[in-house]
Amino acid sequence: MNVEVEKKSLSEEKYGRVQSVIRWLVLVMFVGWIFVWIMTPTNTYQQKLKHRLLAKTESVFDTQGANLLVYTSPILFIAALGCVYVHIAKKGKDSDMEKRKKHEVSIWKRLVLVRGPLGIVSATELVFLSMFIVLLLWSFSIYLHIGFAKITHKSAAEQGVKLWEKRLASAAVKLGLVGNICLAFLFFPVVRSSSVLPLVGLTPESCIKYHIWLGHIAMTLFTAHGILFIIYWAVTHQLSKMLEWKRKGISNVGGEVCLVAGLLMWIATIPRIRRKAFEVFFYTHYLYILFILFFMFHVGFSYACTMLPAFYLFLVDRYLRFLQSRYQVPLISARLLPCQTLQLNFSKSHGLTYSPTSIMFINIPSISKLQWHPFTITSNSNLEPEVLSVVIKGEGTWSQKLYQMLSSPSAIDHLSVSVEGPYGPASTNYLRYDTLVMVSGGSGITPFISIIRELLYLSTAFRCRTPKVILICAFKNSSYLSMLDLILPNSGTPFDISNMQLQIEAYITREEEHVLETQIHVQDIRFKPKATDAPISAILGPNSWLWLCAIISSSFIIFLVLIGIITRYIIFPVDYNSNKPFSQSLGSFLSMLAICVSITMAASVAVLWNKKHNDVEAKQIQNLEGAPSADKEVESLPHQSLIQATKVHFSVRPDLRRMLMEVEGTRVGVFVSGPKKMKQEVAGICSSGLAENLHFESYSFSW
Template sequence: MYFTDFKRMRCQEKQNLWSAPLIVDRGGPHKGKRSIMVRAAMRVVVLGLCLGILMMWIVMPTSTYKQKWVLSIRAKANTRYLGTEGANLLVYTFPVLLVALVGCIYLHMGRKGGEDDYNASSSGEKQQNRSQKWWKRPVLVKGPLGIVTSTELGFLIMFIALLLWSFSTYLTNFFSNLDPNSGEQIWQVKLDDTALAFGLVGNVCLAFLFFPVSRGSSVLPLIGLTSEASIKYHIWLGHIVMTLFTAHGLCYIIFWASTHQIKEMIKWEKTGISNLAGELSLLAGLAMWGTTFPRIRRKMFELFFYTHYLYIFFIVFFIFHVGMNYAAIMIPGVYLFVVDRFLRFLQSRRGVRLLSSRVLPCEAVELNFSKSPELTYTSTSTIFVNVPSISKLQWHPFTMTSNSNLEPDKLSVVIKSEGSWSKKLYQMLSSPSTADRLDVAVEGPYGPASTHYLRHDKLVMVCGGSGITPFISIIRELIFRSATLNTKTPQVLLICAFKNSRDLTMLDLILPLSGTPSEISHLRLQIEAYVTREKQPADAGNDDKNLLRTVWFKPNAADMPIHAVLGPNSWLWLGLIISSSFVIFLILLGILTYYHIYPIDKNTNKIYPAAAKSALNMLFICVCIAMTSTAAFLINKKGSSAKAKQVQITNAPTPLTSPGSWFYNADRELESLPTQSLVQATNLHYGSRPDLKKILFDCEESSVGVLVCGPRKMRHEVATICSSGLAENLHFESISFSW
């Protein structure tokens, strides 16, 4: 009964796949050339804007900027409408938001024009990729920063140089104009100035802090980064920010104590700097900082997760501390983060259709969701999953194993039972009394704008345990391209290290439950699986615990397939949200300033309360983002709801055997050619670990892409081999998650 239904579903998937149009002419080669030229022009514009922003950061600490540039800009800006912060909004906020807007258009044109690095497989582009290998090579492997490439190290050095330049320039200007008050000594005045310099430099770091965690922002993919890969930058910046702000606060406390002004700690100035607000912001930051260290984050993830919500208080009280005028420097990163966060909130309110779950004997589960065929994503993309019955607040990221080309109507993730949240989920799904329905919410998917795996002659994928999940999506994409599009794909060597035989069932997930073309022999795939803690295969016998189970869930009319939060033209809609919300914010700010603040304050900043002005500015930003984002979301939701189809799933039995149980000699469907090919491509090794150095050095192809995902020790070993310089054909890429 089960195998008959399974074969019927597979045939239907094949028919849908082969009947779909594979190539769409969108205007011929001339339109493609125009698109490439326009995108090149956009890259030039973005580069010019970034250089201009960098120049402002470099000049900002100098006396020339303060005494000449600022006065000139304020004289030209109509402060009657925007107040004194109008100049800072023009200099610091507007250029960054313009970069984000251009990035949205750039990414949209790349998606619609079909410009994908997968297609960049010509010999010339391959040669260019190889010649640029040096700046992707790891130069630091072991240490507090983890694996750092040449490019990352170069930018890190330049960023540290910017901080040192800013700090030294501020101190030079401050110390050249020392003016001790009565009763203050020179060292106390210098301590006061040093404390201020720490705060000013800390604000430079804070301006960049929120960019890496804006998952749907256009800034990261514009420069070839993903939110997952950028988490380590957020960690680096967070440590620097909190070090500088802690030094800023401690120096002021020492200064106040030494000059008998300890009451300054509880002052909240009406029109100036609010010391109390700054201390509250610092306390919130210290609470977050204390839970970010690896030992605490890994052992007490819930504490780390919930404590990080204090970022709201950190930002709000920081703006109260310095005022909106100076906060305009860090507003762009926060602005884009708020847009992204609100869109994620809107998406998470929709119930999604969970089709089935495959429960593996290695205490892992595969969740299969229904998705809209219009939703496309690249390999190694991630999605955030929330199960309200376990925790309404916890969201956990997982790499998607499905492929949007091979499985146009389904999206899959694999969850290994390792933490308390995932263990509860596994127990729920593996229990015989599992309910026929599970409420799940998702955010995403998020991933790279394009991938480059076809540029290599061979791919070597090294993984440990659940680290195989990002490689499953890559293999499925290569299966689709080799079998369906008849595209030449690189040879694939998958090296897996597992603790015991039960973990071998993770290899079952390489092939989806349905929809796999039978002609996968075109894919040159070789799997080397190592079981490190067993000397020989385990005797599974007839134990049902060793068999893979499939659980089917009943459909619910309220649930919808997973859609892109802003539809198929999401980048255009995001650009519209960013631009329209900022324009509306400026209009509201102009009305408020012209009719209410300016008649009272006359731009002196000495009468109108600074806290009220900051609160109104924050309120306007949130209202504008909420209005525009909600409108865009509802318009796209209406369109997606009209196209959504009701998924009818018949009640299917939950079998004890499955297409993935061949490692345990369970009954197999004799006509399952894809699985037979997968078995023939797999070599099992018991009681040993892979000799990675020998395997990598034996690769003779001219370009070998080396991808690794697994424990830190494994990543460091592979990075050390690739960075040794003994094999020039190895191109290293680490896929790791720092959540």
Template structure:
């Protein structure tokens, strides 16, 4: 016992050391960006660092790799180790006083400050991030222009140009350099398995807003950068400069191609196009590859190293997603087809796969579209549903409607190939820290709350600590949509393993478009059982139970392999040609080889880790053996190996315990004001207007500080 306590204490101190060391590195990294535009960095500090770092092994890019790339990748590696220790360590301190105080402090940062502005709901965290980025952009722009304009008159006389023309060129140059900051941050929010996001308590799906803001600002800066140079060349009769591809120095043609790809991508992100033509938006987003490749060819790989870390981590994540989706075909066990044109898909799951409530997976159905991937909230709970993983898909678009038609057709389909990526979710949840949870949903927005309720029911049944009271307020257009409440009970639920009475759960359902229940619609929920395929596998994490440890190895090992390849190339091929002068060896060749080495390094290390983990994944083999050996005797053999059946289930569910209101909408303000409790967690998932209404109530001056708001949404 004493040894166990000492071990937990050592792990705790190690986590604390990693956390503070990472914070220290991050502060230093931010200071570099603050000092970079001043007269201190490039005229004084940078030459000294360059003289010590640049060598026959790394050349000019050695300095930028050391200053900009290495610190972030080190933070990512340390964050992965921290999450691994947290995952394997003890959670005994989840409910102590210090932890609760820290939790309440964090929830205050999620409190909505602005609701009805053009940027939607803004919390203190989001507003702080936006303000800091804008301030840093303005700071950088002012210092760059101040330094450049100081020599404008002298350089204009030298070049025989007017002063305003030289200032126009300098302005265009400064806009491009300032855009580096946005590009450096752009790929962090869309790295789904990012250890850095999880380390600071964020998720990729919850950070998409940052990606959108950064993308708009970056494209504005790069567009004005390009237009500024075009205007300068037109005024100085050098318009043909745009068609020049220099072997040494900046390539203007590559910059033009990169900007053109970015503009096409940017245009399709407009809400009017993205919502009405999602497939156009989805497919044109792959132009980011063209944008990045030609951006590297435009500025050179040495300059690109300034923004490399975010893209490097994104590439690792993207390749791991590719391995998971291409190497694993997932076993679909059953599907519940609801009369409200929604389906619940139940997949076989590896027993060792754990995930937190509100986690998501991305699924692909090749028979509908080989390229489209759609995110859905996991409705199952890894504690209660040990060998299944479930999602709910409401028919609301071309893709989801096609899927519903396939599953509800008569005769029903015999098999459905599905690939997945994920699951992805928060590192931990704090729902049980509140005294009361108010879950407000609209339509299919109830899906994220199903996993939360199932998790709390499990906790209440196992005596895992105090559970909060739960009030589920769900609004539906038609009474037939009430069948979504049935999904709170899993297919395999029994009264002994899933006793809902142990949780203080109250359900208030509102049917807004009907004055009374539709007695004519007698459709029942139907369950389809699928026969297993030997080539299909249960859902498993791409890197297994030690995924964070493997990720730290992949990040560090791939980066070291990349440095080794760069060192060999520079020392034995490039250096004998140009001797670090950067005046002989072509930029395009150097940049192309560097990009190739990045791809090779990531592919070799990540593939090795993936295959090694697959070989060591004994749980997966045990599950396969279990399914095979028990196919004829197990009472649940129908669930996995029997021929597919179609059966109708009677409407016995939580719907019978819900209080249903017809012809009215929920009065959220009245509901929340009826509770005099110190801590109320208010979670909302549904249409934009509903989220804004609840956010307004939680942020209003008349509300007390006991309301802790959180929005769950995929619509951006």
């Protein structure tokens, strides 16, 4: 026994060393990449370093060779290393590792802004945002200084324009160049299976606000870029240039189409439009295809390589999502709660694991073939190895149609569903806290259900000490109390809730106590599986991160080979043997086509290879008709324990300040999921400095 423990310790130590090496290597490469962006506007880079790089790469890759080497390759290498890092983290994590993280609650996570246009912002986020703004200001000032130094009265007169007009055009160009820096970072937060974000402890869900910030800054700069050029053309009587599409160089029409597509996406992000007409926002965002394509037509593929790495990773992720969504998954059952909420239970493969607070995107073709909606996964992959559950609140048009479809007397016996995911954090850190306080409003309770089930699994399987859990949930009426029943797993896997210190404070804000019914009716629906249905499984199998590393690496190598062939045997012969240079727009299109072909080839091979394993496992999935029913759960001992842990308050809202101040423990994790005002209130309490033991974390799923 001691030998096994010693081997395990050595293995964990080896994992830790490899992860440390990866982190340091990634840090060095990322700092170097940022240094390149700092140097880019300077004469040192533009006139010396860039020319040396061009001299070494131009014979094979033309002008884009230098940019591929400097801007694209480092990030793709970091992404590949990130895949290895996450794979090791999943293999080597255990409870002892989590316990060692108890003292790692950093002051950098302290909140500095609670209300305002930026939302809830921590010290770390504010520092990095400030550094990014400084980078933009630095780049613009250096670009402007160098550009204005080259403009004189004589040079302006030779072009038939005034000095201020020439400087106006120069400033317009520099705004576009600075906007491209934002574009280089824009796609990182929306790569759902990102291997870069876990390196810094982030998830795509938590980074959506960064995508929003970058989008606003980029569109402000690009809009100013376009307006200044229109003003310049108007005052110099050159409005005809708006219809100019050059064979070589900047294509104005391409830029204008790109800007219009960007403006339509930007307008659709207005909060009122996004809330009231989500479909408009959702479908308008597909204009990113036109935006990127015509951006490349506008500036050429060579310069577009500066923003390529994040978009390249996004394309890999998007194609894998497309392949996964082609398969139909079996919906084995559904539970209809009286609060217009339903729980969907899917069959899943044993090899599919996911972390608490993970989400999954769902599409139901019978309602809409195009709409995809994200929902929190409430099941636990360890407690429920054959079932994956999501909870859907009937608030929007799509979810209301689904609820009505399932609750009708002539309910269907089979429902075709497509999914993408699950997506979630690579690791969790709940055991670092002495106490977990979870504050939710309405359906915001769903991510906390997954956390409680994870703690339930740890306390049952490993008999380890878990943090005390205080769940503070606010509901409009008593029908929402049925959501508390979802805390208990709906499978036959044994668990012991008595090992947990669970305290539930439920607040019914709009009803008196006498309205509460003694028994809440929950409707269960069973579906008949089809032979063609396959359980939800990881699209790249159990070693998905290693496969993703292989896809990123091999596809980029294939792309370099293709781009070398295109340059050597298609572009060069035209440039050197013809009076007309090779069309820059056509070259950009061929380069984008090469990227798509490379990613398609690498990802398709990986998915087909893993599909064989998934098909074998799918044949072993048994009919789950024997799963426990809701009636059996109601009478179970765990349910009685849940009732004893619950205290219901009527016609009153929770006094969050008093409750949080009274929580004992040196490290108290305060998690909140719900309306914006609730998040701001909790964040304000945690950042007030009145209780140093409170550490705030928000769950916001605003895809």
